[in-house]
Every structure is written in structure tokens, then in C-alpha cells.
Amino acid sequence: MRIAVCVKSVPDAGSARTIESGTKRLDRSADAVLNPYDANAIEEALRLNETSGEGEVVLVSLGPEKALDALRKGLAMGADRVVLVSDEAAIGSDLVATSYALAKALEREDADLVLFGQQGSDSDGAVLWAAVADRLRRPLISQVAELTVSDSTITGKRQTENGYDTIQAPLPAVVAVTDAINEPRYPSLKGIMGAKKKPQDVVSLSDIGADATRAGEAGSRTTVMTLSPPPPRGDSKKIEDDGSAAAAIVAFLEEKKLL
Amino acid sequence: MDFELTSEHREIQTLAREFAASEIAPFASEWDRDRRFPAEVFSKLADLGLMGVCVPEEFDGAGCDFLSYVLVLEELSRADAGVGVTLAVHTSACTLPLLMFGTTAQIAQYVPPLARGEALGAFALTEAGAGSDAGAIVSHGTESATGWHLAGTKQWITNGSFADTFIVFARTETGVEGPRGISAFILDASQVAVTREEHKLGLNSSSTVDLVFDTDVLADRLLGERGRGFGVAMATLDGGRIGIGAQAVGIAQAALDAACAYAKERRAFGKAIGEFQAIQQKLATMATEIEAARLLVYRAAMLKEHGKPHTVAGAQAKLFASEVARRQTSEAIQVLGGYGYTKEAPVERYFRDAKVTEIYEGTSEIQRLVIARSLLGELGRPS
Numbered sequence: 001m002r003i004a005v006c007v008k009s010v011p012d013a014g015s016a017r018t019i020e021s022g023t024k025r026l027d028r029s030a031d032a033v034l035n036p037y038d039a040n041a042i043e044e045a046l047r048l049n050e051t052s053g054e055g056e057v058v059l060v061s062l063g064p065e066k067a068l069d070a071l072r073k074g075l076a077m078g079a080d081r082v083v084l085v086s087d088e089a090a091i092g093s094d095l096v097a098t099s100y101a102l103a104k105a106l107e108r109e110d111a112d113l114v115l116f117g118q119q120g121s122d123s124d125g126a127v128l129w130a131a132v133a134d135r136l137r138r139p140l141i142s143q144v145a146e147l148t149v150s151d152s153t154i155t156g157k158r159q160t161e162n163g164y165d166t167i168q169a170p171l172p173a174v175v176a177v178t179d180a181i182n183e184p185r186y187p188s189l190k191g192i193m194g195a196k197k198k199p200q201d202v203v204s205l206s207d208i209g210a211d212a213t214r215a216g217e218a219g220s221r222t223t224v225m226t227l228s229p230p231p232p233r234g235d236s237k238k239i240e241d242d243g244s245a246a247a248a249i250v251a252f253l254e255e256k257k258l259l
Numbered sequence: 260m261d262f263e264l265t266s267e268h269r270e271i272q273t274l275a276r277e278f279a280a281s282e283i284a285p286f287a288s289e290w291d292r293d294r295r296f297p298a299e300v301f302s303k304l305a306d307l308g309l310m311g312v313c314v315p316e317e318f319d320g321a322g323c324d325f326l327s328y329v330l331v332l333e334e335l336s337r338a339d340a341g342v343g344v345t346l347a348v349h350t351s352a353c354t355l356p357l358l359m360f361g362t363t364a365q366i367a368q369y370v371p372p373l374a375r376g377e378a379l380g381a382f383a384l385t386e387a388g389a390g391s392d393a394g395a396i397v398s399h400g401t402e403s404a405t406g407w408h409l410a411g412t413k414q415w416i417t418n419g420s421f422a423d424t425f426i427v428f429a430r431t432e433t434g435v436e437g438p439r440g441i442s443a444f445i446l447d448a449s450q451v452a453v454t455r456e457e458h459k460l461g462l463n464s465s466s467t468v469d470l471v472f473d474t475d476v477l478a479d480r481l482l483g484e485r486g487r488g489f490g491v492a493m494a495t496l497d498g499g500r501i502g503i504g505a506q507a508v509g510i511a512q513a514a515l516d517a518a519c520a521y522a523k524e525r526r527a528f529g530k531a532i533g534e535f536q537a538i539q540q541k542l543a544t545m546a547t548e549i550e551a552a553r554l555l556v557y558r559a560a561m562l563k564e565h566g567k568p569h570t571v572a573g574a575q576a577k578l579f580a581s582e583v584a585r586r587q588t589s590e591a592i593q594v595l596g597g598y599g600y601t602k603e604a605p606v607e608r609y610f611r612d613a614k615v616t617e618i619y620e621g622t623s624e625i626q627r628l629v630i631a632r633s634l635l636g637e638l639g640r641p642s
Contacts, residue, residue: 069266072266072270073270076270186274186277186278186307187270187274187307188306188307188308188321189271189274189307189308189309189312189321189323189327190308190316190321190322192267192270192271192274193267193321193322193323195270196267
């Protein structure tokens with residue numbers, strides 16, 4: 001099966017994240033890593049093709065050219081190649097503009113299945129997969145914790161508060177997996193050494209037939225007005241330990257009927 | 260001059276760090292307490308290619324450079340120095356000397372299983388009467404019709420209880436005293452017997468044993484030239500020292516990590532203790548010394564990788580890094596106070612593990628001797 005996995009280079013969670021006050025964009029000069037949620041999507045793609053013994057896994061991304069360094073981890077895990085849409089005109093894309101550029105790149109790939117991780121660990125939007133599925137006019141299953149493919153149908157199990165929803169869709173389709181779906185493999189040293197030699201195509205918006213005015217800031221439909229730190233929690237209760245903290249915590253939990 | 264790791268080096272470092280953080284560090288205290296050799300970890304390391312990092316691909320290694328191997332050792336040792344020494348001995352004291360001194364047939368037979376991690380390697384030089392004075396070994400080999408008869412006892416042999424392939428040194432030349440009468444041999448586990456597992460101060464997740472052997476081997480088990488075994492041993496230790504330097508840096512870094520985390524959390528006199536200059540001064544000195552040790556180790560690794568002389572650079576790296584590790588793991592205990600002295604915190608383990616880096620693969624005194632001789636030439640040698 002031909003599987004495209006949409007991936008993103010994000011700032012390392014261990015480094016301090018700052019937002020540039022002028023552009024209101026995340027400062028991306030810190031060390032970048034593959035979005036951890038995307039590792040689950042790549043792992044699932046590799047497993048699906050390992051089960052069938054054939055197919056291709058292509059990573060598709062939008063970002064600056066240096067994003068390749070982080071995306072190579074996906075190649076080291078076992079993906080076959082990467083297509084990175086990189087264009088000055090795409091800087092500042094919001095979710096809508098990003099979904100446009102990704103959809104244009106995905107149209108070229110003509111994959112049987114498009115996989116997403118549940119969200120980007122930097123922006124935590126968790127809606128990009130829906131926008132891309134809509135642009136591609138393909139069925140979407142999100143929050144998938146278990147995925148099976150038979151012939152031309154996929155079945156996704158979605159975990160909910162009350163149990164599982166089991167959802168079927170015809171291929172081609174778009175699926176967003178949760179981080180509970182699998183345990184991503186470590187890339188092997190051979191994988192790391194071999195990743196450099198795998199195809200890494202950096203393409204511009206015009207290369208994929210995309211209209212530059214629909215990407216980047218020009219194509220964005222949202223504007224960040226102001227930014228502020230989250231408000232402090234109003235209803236929290238701090239218990240200082242004067243020797244009776246354990247009893248106070250038990251009393252609190254009992255009051256809330258949690259014990 | 261460029262102090263940046265390449266992107267590949269960083270990826271390998273990240274792999275080792277992530278693996279160590281989830282597969283080794285959470286269990287290290289338990290292995291230490293139970294004196295357990297975590298065999299399962301080495302099969303996982305093998306799956307990732309980490310048992311043959313700097314072995315060429317044609318012999319089933321990962322084909323990375325020596326610095327990559329050093330980065331892996333540092334990261335694994337940061338989680339558990341016992342795992343670090345097991346990998347260090349397996350690689351730089353067994354696999355690499357086989358590659359360097361083995362015949363084509365010996366390399367083809369012994370290196371691929373070691374590089375794949377299906378076999379574990381060991382190095383048997385030290386004896387009860389021959390430690391720093393390695394030329395004083397009395398294990399002996401006598402020529403027979405088909406090869407050699409080897410007999411002797413060895414001590415402090417890392418990996419001994421679990422190794423499949425041993426490089427063993429024995430005196431083969433009669434009438435020649437000291438280093439010149441020694442040869443190196445390749446023995447299988449079936450040709451040696453473990454008589455005792457050592458109880459150590461630290462590195463409790465690694466195996467250290469006494470060995471005896473009394474066995475006939477075919478002529479093709481001779482490694483390198485007859486009578487030139489001491490050269491094999493010294494060349495092995497030249498590279499091995501860099502690995503031990505990396506191990507020491509890893510242990511010291513782990514101690515610094517623990518001290519910093521504690522300094523941010525622990526409160527005294529109404530503040531986090533990290534707000535006190537007394538603690539800040541300690542942490543700053545720790546970080547600076549560790550970084551200096553790391554650079555010495557990386558430099559020695561690059562010299563070796565480029566085929567340049569690295570005996571003195573390796574000795575300096577090992578000497579400095581091991582002393583930093585011993586000193587700064589002690590400082591980390593001081594930062595953690597009473598808590599640091601208990602087995603609730605990992606720093607007392609780091610302290611116990613660090614000490615041996617000043618002793619094995621050449622004591623600090625021997626490293627200083629190596630360095631002094633490079634400065635003074637013949638004057639530095641005993642007359």
C-alpha cells in the first residue's frame with residue numbers, strides 16, 4: 001500500500017519555547033525534532049506495510065529546509081522518502097493555509113492512505129487532518145487507537161469516554177492516530193546511516209502546482225490578535241505539610257467524592 | 260576547528276540517549292542492588308546495531324566512526340555505567356583488536372557475530388601478579404604438534420560469565436623476560452572456566468570474574484604475531500582508554516543532572532537551594548570540568564578515527580575524565596545532602612561506579628607515566 005504520512009519538525013520539548021513578539025510566531029531557532037506524535041503515525045504506516053510485505057511510506061511536510069534534519073528520523077525508522085514543501089511564500093501559514101499546501105503535495109503522491117499523528121506538539125491544533133481530508137474529499141477517521149486494513153476498506157477503533165467506536169471507511173482515506181496506537185520503534189544505527197541516502201525532495205509551491213497566494217500569511221484565514229499566559233487556576237487549594245497534610249488531602253478527596 | 264557534532268552524530272547520540280532513558284535508567288538501581296547482568300538489554304542494543312557501532316558494514320557492524328561509538332558509550336554510561344563497561348570491553352577490547360590484528364579468516368569467523376551482538380567479547384590480560392605490570396604475566400603457551408597448549412589463571416575479567424569470545428594473553432617465549440615473550444590468542448567460552456564472580460564496590464550490573472584455562476588450541480587461534488602479544492594489548496588499551504574516558508564523562512554528567520534537578524526542587528530557608536551561591540558555585544564547577552573532560556575525550560576519539568597518534572591524547576582524556584567523575588560524583592552527593600548518601604537517590608551509585616574509572620584500563624598513575632614519557636623521552640623511562 002502506498003501510505004503518505006504528514007509530519008512536522010517541531011522545537012525540542014526540552015528547550016525553552018518563546019514567541020517572537022513582532023510576528024507572534026513560535027521561535028523555531030531552537031533544536032528541532034520530529035513531532036513525537038508523528039512517530040506513532042510513521043510506526044503504524046511501517047507496520048501496515050510490513051504485514052502486507054509491500055508498499056511505500058512517504059513523509060510529507062511543510063516547513064523550512066532545515067526541517068529535513070528532524071524529519072530524517074522518520075527515514076531512519078524505515079520510511080522510504082520525504083517530500084518537504086519549502087517556500088518563502090509559505091511562511092506564516094495557519095492551519096487553513098497549511099492544509100492547502102499539504103493537500104496539493106498529497107495530490108501528487110496519490111496515496112491509498114494518508115496518516116497523521118494526533119496533533120503537533122508545538123501548536124497542539126489537532127484539526128489539520130480534518131482540513132486536509134476535506135480538501136482531498138476523502139473520508140476521515142480520527143483518534144484511532146487501532147487500525148486494520150482489508151482489501152479496500154480500513155477499520156479504525158476510536159477510544160471514547162464510553163468505550164470504543166468502530167468506524168469503517170473505503171480507501172483512499174485519511175486517518176489520524178492517537179499516541180496509544182503503538183510504541184514507535186527506535187531507529188537503528190543502520191537506519192540512521194542509511195537515511196541520508198534516501199530521496200529527500202525539497203519542493204516549492206509552484207513545483208506542486210500550488211497557488212502562492214493561498215499559502216503563507218496571504219492564504220491564512222486566521223490572525224493572532226494577542227497572546228497572554230494562561231490565567232492561574234482559581235479554584236486550586238494548596239495544602240502545606242505541617243504533619244497533617246495526608247489527612248487534609250484525604251478529607252479533600254472525600255469531600256469531592258473521589259474516595 | 261569545529262566543535263559541532265555532525266547531524267548524524269547527533270542522531271546517534273539521541274538514539275542512545277532515548278534508548279538509555281527508557282530501557283536502562285529506570286532499572287539501573289535495581290540491577291545494582293541485585294548485582295544482575297541485564298542480558299536482555301544487550302539483545303535490544305544488538306537489534307539497534309549498538310553492539311557493533313564502529314565495525315565496518317562488511318563485517319555486520321553499523322559502519323559508524325569511533326566518535327559515534329564514544330557518544331553511545333557516554334549516553335549508556337549516563338544511565339548505567341555497568342552497561343557502559345560491558346559494551347566498552349565487548350567493542351574496544353575484543354572486537355576492535357580482532358579487526359586490527361586478526362587474519363582475514365579470523366575476522367570473518369569472529370567479528371560478525373560480535374558486531375551483530377550474538378556473541379559477547381572479553382579481554383583477559385590481568386593476573387593476580389600482573390596488573391599495571393602487564394609484562395609480568397605467567398599464564399603460558401607451549402607449542403604442540405597442532406598448535407598450542409595454553410594454561411593459566413586470569414582475574415578481573417569483565418564480561419567473563421557471559422562472553423563467547425575471549426582474547427587471552429600468555430607467555431610463549433622461553434628465556435625472554437617481561438613484555439617481549441607474550442602472545443595473544445582467541446579462545447571460546449568452552450575453553451575457559453569461570454571460577455569466581457567478583458563482588459565489587461560498583462558496576463554491579465557488569466560481570467567481573469576469575470578465569471582458569473588449560474586447553475589445546477589450533478595454530479589459527481594465535482592473534483597477531485607470535486611474541487608480539489604485548490603490542491596487541493597496548494594498542495587495545497590505547498583505544499580502550501578513550502572509551503573509559505567516555506564512560507567517566509557519562510557518569511559525571513548523570514551526577515550533574517541529578518544535582519541540578521535537586522537544586523531546583525529542594526527548598527531550605529524559604530528558597531530553592533539552587534538560589535544559594537554555595538550550590539551555584541558547585542554546579543558551575545561541575546559543568547565546566549565535565550565539559551573539559553568531554554572535549555578531551557572527543558578529541559582523542561577523532562585522532563584515533565583519523566589514524567593519528569592517540570596514545571597521549573587518550574591517556575590525558577582518560578586521566579582527566581576519570582578524576583572529574585570521581586570528584587564530581589562526590590560533589591553531587593554533597594548537593595543532595597543526606598538524601599544523596601542513601602540509595603533513594605542514584606548519586607551514591609554514580610560515586611561508586613566512578614571510582615573504578617581511575618583504576619581499570621590503566622590506573623591514573625600509569626596514564627601520568629605515559630604522558631610524562633611523551634614529555635621527557637628516554638629520561639622518563641626506568642633505567
